[in-house]
Amino acid sequence: MCDNCLMDGNLRLKDMIVRNIDGYMKQNRLMAYGLKLHVSVRTEKGTVIYPEIFTQTDVLQPNSVKTASENYDLANQGIVLAVEVILDHNTALSNAMLAFYILLFLGLLYPYYRSAIRKADAEEEQKNKEIERLSELGKAHAQRLEDLEFEKENLAAEFSRIKNILETEKRKASQSEDQLLEEIIALEKKMKDNLALQEEQTQEIEALKDQIGQHEKSRTQGKKDFNVAYKRFRNLYKNLIFHDRALSGFADLADEFKIKGEEIIYQLNENPELVPIKRKVFNKRGNQTVFEVVFAYRGRLYFRRMKDNKIEIVIIGSKNSQIKDLEFINHLE
Known part of the structure; x- marks a missing residue:
């Protein structure tokens, strides 16, 4: 190739760039192992040189003066080269690089792993x-x-x-x-x-x-x-009978619970029909029916009716003692 072909107009600058890039990509051995190159060449003003958008075929004999002028203009605009290297997954080259780095890290980290163990x-x-x-x-x-x-x-x-x-x-x-x-x-x-x-x-x-x-x-x-x-309770509520379990449970309550609990006791003594009953509880033998009353949200009172139509308060407790209280009722005679 002559040194002055571009300036003489015997060779277009675009053709030379396309020929050189295509020749390089064909001769590069890494392309066969999965490496891909995306190359673009343009001037600083945005004129695309490579890849060719379309191939221009001159029917007439090329005008060397015009070609030389075009080459000169392109060269003065400044050539910008952009190369993007792409390595696809599961190719020979990418797999070889992955294996190399895995072995490298294993070799470096294994002694530290053994030392830590x-x-x-x-x-x-x-x-x-x-x-x-x-x-x-x-x-x-x-x-x-x-x-x-x-x-x-x-x-x-x-x-x-x-x-x-x-x-x-x-x-x-x-x-x-x-x-x-x-x-x-x-x-x-x-x-x-x-x-x-x-x-x-x-x-x-x-x-x-x-x-x-x-x-x-x-x-x-x-x-x-x-x-x-x-x-x-014996002096104030003569219509009621108090089980020892109820008295000890009442003594363990906090003061605010005692006040609310005694309100329920007062209603049971004066007018038991007005006491709101949450549910009925039966013992294991099924021969005892005990009524559950809730007070102060977490307080619990259990009572039953005796044969003489008197009311016995069996248990006074709280939600925290409910499991033990129900177990006691389950074995109530």
Whole structure:
């Protein structure tokens, strides 16, 4: 190809660009393995050079002067080349690249994976050992406390014995006296240490006693509330019978629930027909019918009619105690 063919007008610039790009794409071996190239060439003013929109065939002999002028104009406009590389899925080249990167990452990450597994196993083993150690330490401390109590008694007896010996033998020799004094001092130190440990245990025991006292106080208060409710209800509501389960349940209610619950009790005593009944509850044998009344949304009262047409209030509770209350009714005689 001549060097001045473009400027002489013997060759169109468009034809040369098309020929070179097509030739390159035919000779590129990667195209056979699934690589695709989308090439576009245009001037900065937007004139499309490649791909050819249509092929122009000159019937007349090309005018070299006109061709040279066109080539010059296109060159002065500035050539813009855009190349888009596309690699389709499931082609030889894409599969080879995917396999390469998979093997590369596996090779890099596998040592870290093995290291993490070993570290996790080591931490789990260390944790199990620490749990076992703490368990053994707790047992040892309990045994140590028992041994200290026994040792205290032995030390007290030994101290008394040594003291008596000292009183008897202190006149015999100063050397023996010094030795006995050292032994007594050592025993006194041991006793002080033992007393300190006992004091610590005594404080823990006192703390437990305080907790037990709080529970006893709470239980005593509940019994007191039960007795107060029994006396009040017996005097105020003479048309009703109160089961012990109802009295203890009423004593456990919060004050706002007690107010609403006693309103239902008052209605049952004065005019039971006006009390809204939510449902009937039957026991397991089917020979007892108990009526359920709801108060204060979460409160529950259960009553039944006796043979003498009196009303017995069986249970007063809440939604939280409903399962236990229904189980009690199920075995009601």
